[in-house]
Amino acid sequence: MTDIEDVLARIDQDRDQTLTEFLRLLEIPSISSDPSGAAGIGEAAGWLKRKLSSMGFEARVVATEGHPLVLAHSRAEESDPGPRLLFYGHYDVQPVGDEDQWSHSPFKPKLVEEAGVTRIYARGASDSKSQLWSFIEALRCWREVQGRFPGQVTILLEGEEESGSASLPAFIEAYRSELACDVAFICDSDMWSPTQPAVTTQLKGLLHEKVTLFGPNPDLHSGYFGAVAVNPIRILSGLLAALHDSEGCVAIDGFYDNVKEIPADLRTQWQALSKEAHQLDSADLRGGLVEHGYTPLEAIWGRPTLDFNGITGGNQGPGERSVLPASASVRLSFRLVDGQDPADVREKFRHFIRARVPEGCRVEFEGSEGSRAVAMSPDNPFVQAVARGMEREWSTPTILKGSGGSIPLAEMFSDVLGIDCIVLGFILSSDAIHAPDEHYDTLRLHKGIRSWVRILDEVRTLRG
Amino acid sequence: MTDIEDVLARIDQDRDQTLTEFLRLLEIPSISSDPSGAAGIGEAAGWLKRKLSSMGFEARVVATEGHPLVLAHSRAEESDPGPRLLFYGHYDVQPVGDEDQWSHSPFKPKLVEEAGVTRIYARGASDSKSQLWSFIEALRCWREVQGRFPGQVTILLEGEEESGSASLPAFIEAYRSELACDVAFICDSDMWSPTQPAVTTQLKGLLHEKVTLFGPNPDLHSGYFGAVAVNPIRILSGLLAALHDSEGCVAIDGFYDNVKEIPADLRTQWQALSKEAHQLDSADLRGGLVEHGYTPLEAIWGRPTLDFNGITGGNQGPGERSVLPASASVRLSFRLVDGQDPADVREKFRHFIRARVPEGCRVEFEGSEGSRAVAMSPDNPFVQAVARGMEREWSTPTILKGSGGSIPLAEMFSDVLGIDCIVLGFILSSDAIHAPDEHYDTLRLHKGIRSWVRILDEVRTLRG
Numbered sequence: 001m002t003d004i005e006d007v008l009a010r011i012d013q014d015r016d017q018t019l020t021e022f023l024r025l026l027e028i029p030s031i032s033s034d035p036s037g038a039a040g041i042g043e044a045a046g047w048l049k050r051k052l053s054s055m056g057f058e059a060r061v062v063a064t065e066g067h068p069l070v071l072a073h074s075r076a077e078e079s080d081p082g083p084r085l086l087f088y089g090h091y092d093v094q095p096v097g098d099e100d101q102w103s104h105s106p107f108k109p110k111l112v113e114e115a116g117v118t119r120i121y122a123r124g125a126s127d128s129k130s131q132l133w134s135f136i137e138a139l140r141c142w143r144e145v146q147g148r149f150p151g152q153v154t155i156l157l158e159g160e161e162e163s164g165s166a167s168l169p170a171f172i173e174a175y176r177s178e179l180a181c182d183v184a185f186i187c188d189s190d191m192w193s194p195t196q197p198a199v200t201t202q203l204k205g206l207l208h209e210k211v212t213l214f215g216p217n218p219d220l221h222s223g224y225f226g227a228v229a230v231n232p233i234r235i236l237s238g239l240l241a242a243l244h245d246s247e248g249c250v251a252i253d254g255f256y257d258n259v260k261e262i263p264a265d266l267r268t269q270w271q272a273l274s275k276e277a278h279q280l281d282s283a284d285l286r287g288g289l290v291e292h293g294y295t296p297l298e299a300i301w302g303r304p305t306l307d308f309n310g311i312t313g314g315n316q317g318p319g320e321r322s323v324l325p326a327s328a329s330v331r332l333s334f335r336l337v338d339g340q341d342p343a344d345v346r347e348k349f350r351h352f353i354r355a356r357v358p359e360g361c362r363v364e365f366e367g368s369e370g371s372r373a374v375a376m377s378p379d380n381p382f383v384q385a386v387a388r389g390m391e392r393e394w395s396t397p398t399i400l401k402g403s404g405g406s407i408p409l410a411e412m413f414s415d416v417l418g419i420d421c422i423v424l425g426f427i428l429s430s431d432a433i434h435a436p437d438e439h440y441d442t443l444r445l446h447k448g449i450r451s452w453v454r455i456l457d458e459v460r461t462l463r464g
Numbered sequence: 465m466t467d468i469e470d471v472l473a474r475i476d477q478d479r480d481q482t483l484t485e486f487l488r489l490l491e492i493p494s495i496s497s498d499p500s501g502a503a504g505i506g507e508a509a510g511w512l513k514r515k516l517s518s519m520g521f522e523a524r525v526v527a528t529e530g531h532p533l534v535l536a537h538s539r540a541e542e543s544d545p546g547p548r549l550l551f552y553g554h555y556d557v558q559p560v561g562d563e564d565q566w567s568h569s570p571f572k573p574k575l576v577e578e579a580g581v582t583r584i585y586a587r588g589a590s591d592s593k594s595q596l597w598s599f600i601e602a603l604r605c606w607r608e609v610q611g612r613f614p615g616q617v618t619i620l621l622e623g624e625e626e627s628g629s630a631s632l633p634a635f636i637e638a639y640r641s642e643l644a645c646d647v648a649f650i651c652d653s654d655m656w657s658p659t660q661p662a663v664t665t666q667l668k669g670l671l672h673e674k675v676t677l678f679g680p681n682p683d684l685h686s687g688y689f690g691a692v693a694v695n696p697i698r699i700l701s702g703l704l705a706a707l708h709d710s711e712g713c714v715a716i717d718g719f720y721d722n723v724k725e726i727p728a729d730l731r732t733q734w735q736a737l738s739k740e741a742h743q744l745d746s747a748d749l750r751g752g753l754v755e756h757g758y759t760p761l762e763a764i765w766g767r768p769t770l771d772f773n774g775i776t777g778g779n780q781g782p783g784e785r786s787v788l789p790a791s792a793s794v795r796l797s798f799r800l801v802d803g804q805d806p807a808d809v810r811e812k813f814r815h816f817i818r819a820r821v822p823e824g825c826r827v828e829f830e831g832s833e834g835s836r837a838v839a840m841s842p843d844n845p846f847v848q849a850v851a852r853g854m855e856r857e858w859s860t861p862t863i864l865k866g867s868g869g870s871i872p873l874a875e876m877f878s879d880v881l882g883i884d885c886i887v888l889g890f891i892l893s894s895d896a897i898h899a900p901d902e903h904y905d906t907l908r909l910h911k912g913i914r915s916w917v918r919i920l921d922e923v924r925t926l927r928g
Contacts, residue, residue: 097683097787204687215748226769230749233773406687429685
């Protein structure tokens with residue numbers, strides 16, 4: 001086994017330069033779900049391609065119907081024998097939302113000393129530019145010190161993760177031979193706590209729906225017609241209120257039909273973890289209704305949910321307008337668990353709504369295909385190797401955890417490429433991801449890069 | 465009694481010029497509830513002041529804490545003996561809403577031949593520039609032909625009617641001696657049908673409320689926290705759904721406590737009218753839930769309602785954002801009937817909401833004082849004189865009707881000035897007021913002006 005102390009020393013030595021370059025990446029406003037982000041997407045893809053080329057990769061930007069991907073391979077003559085490793089990250093970020101809610105400009109990264117660390121405030125600082133930057137810098141240092149990469153390395157950086165990954169399925173199909181590998185690392189997940197690393201072995205599926213309810217009229221004067229004409233806001237509110245019961249369950253007929261119950265031994269482990277559920281500390285859970293019969297951690301990791309993400313209708317201000325609106329709409333998302341088929345859930349949901357739309361009203365649905373949940377065995381050798389590597393860096397056991405989040409890619413990789421996917425990362429739920437004032441910290445950035453070197457050291461002797 | 469045939473002939477002769485000038489008024493974007501309309505408000509006030517001055521009035525623009533009023537008096541030497549007449553109109557207009565829903569640019573008035581008339585499409589074409597223009601042109605022709613006005617005339621044109629009339633109470637108090645009169649005509653109401661005139665003797669009160677529900681957190685990732693943290697959209701939907709019962713009644717405790725039941729003889733008249741309720745034809749009422757036990761016309765004119773005017777929360781698009789929003793808000797309005805006190809209704813409403821807000825959530829209310837309902841006796845001599853005048857122009861009986869709409873001014877005039885208020889006008893509920901493609905027609909504009917001449921002829925011999 002190669003001595004990796006020299007690689008770790010190089011990482012320590014390069015710490016400032018690594019951070020400076022990371023801040024440059026954070027300045028690029030690569031918002032994927034908003035047309036305003038198109039320029040930032042292109043800029044980020046080009047910037048990352050140049051970075052990977054400078055590190056010895058054969059790198060290129062691959063156009064898609066949507067946003068481009070960055071694809072890079074290590075040269076055979078610079079790759080040690082060993083497993084073929086695929087690293088996945090995404091360079092796109094969430095929209096900023098209401099910028100007035102930010103204390104720091106989302107694309108002017110700011111370093112602030114607080115909570116005992118140096119925090120980096122920027123959109124994408126945590127989700128997910130920090131994550132791709134961590135394995136990139138680990139690979140750079142490894143090659144600079146050792147002269148070669150620790151195996152055949154492929155890097156895939158996506159630009160549509162935050163907007164539904166619409167172009168990814170066709171890309172994976174078309175590039176399946178180039179993507180062939182023994183294991184894929186999906187680097188977009190979180191730690192158990194600021195001091196305890198984790199591998200995520202259970203991911204939820206995701207299904208987005210937008211429902212627009214149209215009344216039979218254009219906007220009407222609420223005085224003239226409020227007493228007699230249908231009000232789409234009133235109807236929509238009633239529909240949304242009917243979607244959950246008083247025990248926190250989703251009230252759609254058949255919603256739980258194919259749900260696989262959380263395995264008994266996993267429940268035992270998770271219930272032990274519940275006592276120190278650091279992940280839950282970052283939000284105030286008062287008023288929340290957890291599904292009856294489950295702990296909060298079980299509900300997040302192992303139970304399907306329905307969440308309302310946005311609602312709009314009628315007068316948006318600033319002034320008063322006495323109107324019965326012509327329509328009202330809601331954006332919502334389902335988080336699915338093992339056993340649930342997104343298409344089946346979508347049909348049941350749409351049936352629930354259609355059956356309750358009053359005469360004269362019309363409903364329109366928009367939505368994506370959705371993705372299934374993914375579960376990995378704790379006995380998988382790559383899972384175990386990754387867990388060992390992280391344990392060495394953090395000097396504490398690695399937690400095998402679930403996630404309330406969704407990575408549709410994991411489903412595609414296992415379906416199309418037939419490979420194991422290891423989902424890991426150094427995000428914390430307290431990083432305000434998807435929210436104003438998203439942040440990361442320089443300690444995690446540094447130890448994340450070091451963790452990758454230790455993981456590579458464990459993984460390089462395995463075969464897929 | 466003066467022969468008014470010459471005045472009517474002048475109106476006929478000036479028909480094109482009257483229309484051309486009216487279109488100029490419609491070009492001014494005098495939106496009162498939106499800061500973007502401030503320039504248009506000032507322009508409209510100045511334009512109308514010059515118009516009134518040119519007609520022989522002593523006219524001026526009166527500044528307020530909000531938007532200015534235009535105030536004009538006829539000179540004593542140019543006023544016939546007779547009752548002191550106050551004409552009220554408003555020159556401000558509703559916001560345009562989503563301009564994409566308009567077929568014609570809201571402030572570029574367009575004449576279109578359709579439905580057997582020449583329609584004028586523009587914001588404010590009906591509500592309410594056509595109404596003030598009708599009495600102004602009637603007074604202009606009267607004086608030009610007769611040499612004098614048919615009584616001491618005061619004209620008051622408001623610029624905040626569509627945004628809550630915040631400055632009007634203080635103005636009326638401060639100018640009460642200047643506004644002293646025998647009768648006030650509030651010219652902002654509608655006909656019974658395109659061929660049948662009406663006086664509105666019952667007006668509803670109005671109370672606006674904006675409710676914002678804050679969860680205990682900033683925006684959160686819906687995957688990480690959807691299963692456990694409170695979702696303000698979900699809570700707000702539940703609150704709104706609970707505000708009406710299954711029989712169409714408002715479910716707030718005590719909401720109906722002081723409601724005066726519609727008098728039995730009025731119900732009889734209205735039930736006869738219900739058979740030809742033209743006003744209801746302009747909207748598709750399928751799916752609407754009318755309060756149990758009342759006809760649609762009774763519900764509109766005589767029963768209090770609660771209407772949701774706008775709702776906002778979380779992701780407003782265009783892309784998906786998997787967020788649990790920090791807050792959600794609704795704008796709503798109550799239409800009140802005789803006996804209800806706006807302050808009392810507001811307190812009961814706020815109590816209803818506060819009692820249902822979950823732990824950890826916070827609710828904020830914004831709202832105006834609101835106004836009471838107003839009812840006029842059908843036996844009032846001015847009501848009868850106006851009804852006779854309109855009957856002569858339209859050759860059909862004048863309907864004494866109610867309205868689902870609200871004119872807070874009527875309450876103020878009767879409270880502060882102690883005068884009778886006659887509410888009339890030539891609007892139709894099919895004019896798409898407060899909505900895209902608002903319109904009026906040139907026939908009603910012309911006959912409205914003629915109607916005023918006939919009304920003045922009936923009224924001039926009365927005393928207050």
